[in-house]
């Protein structure tokens with residue numbers, strides 16, 4: 680198994696509810712190292728670009744509306760097999776179907792407002808990190 684980096688968004692619903700700290704604490708308790716962290720209010724253009732893969736889905740407009748309604752916290756997480764580990768810690772897309780003690784079960788409200796985003800592959804993690812952190816210094820591994 681290899682050390683990987685994945686991309687995380689703490690979505691507007693979770694930031695609004697002031698659960699950012701609790702979510703970051705769970706991330707660190709699970710053994711991830713936070714290599715970059717930023718507070719961002721996405722523009723419509725940024726959200727539409729980020730979710731371009733979902734453009735044809737019926738919820739695309741609703742998703743972009745949600746992701747731009749207030750700020751998010753974005754992070755680069757590092758750990759062995761980070762991509763899969765972060766998706767396991769987040770839980771299923773629909774919080775009602777998520778395993779107990781996962782972030783979406785604990786902090787998500789609905790299939791749309793589900794507290795966090797996580798990259799679904801190593802390839803997409805690299806693309807998503809570059810999308811939001813291009814030009815920023817992401818800390819090298821210790």
Ligand code: GDP
Nearest residue numbers: 738741742771772790791792793795796797799
């Ligand atoms: P994820 O990889 O678990 O985040 O799930 P997807 O890639 O399938 O969907 C991306 C995001 O779109 C989800 O995290 C939700 O925020 C949103 N989404 C997915 N399905 C729905 C839906 O049926 N309705 C709405 N409003 N949003 C959805």
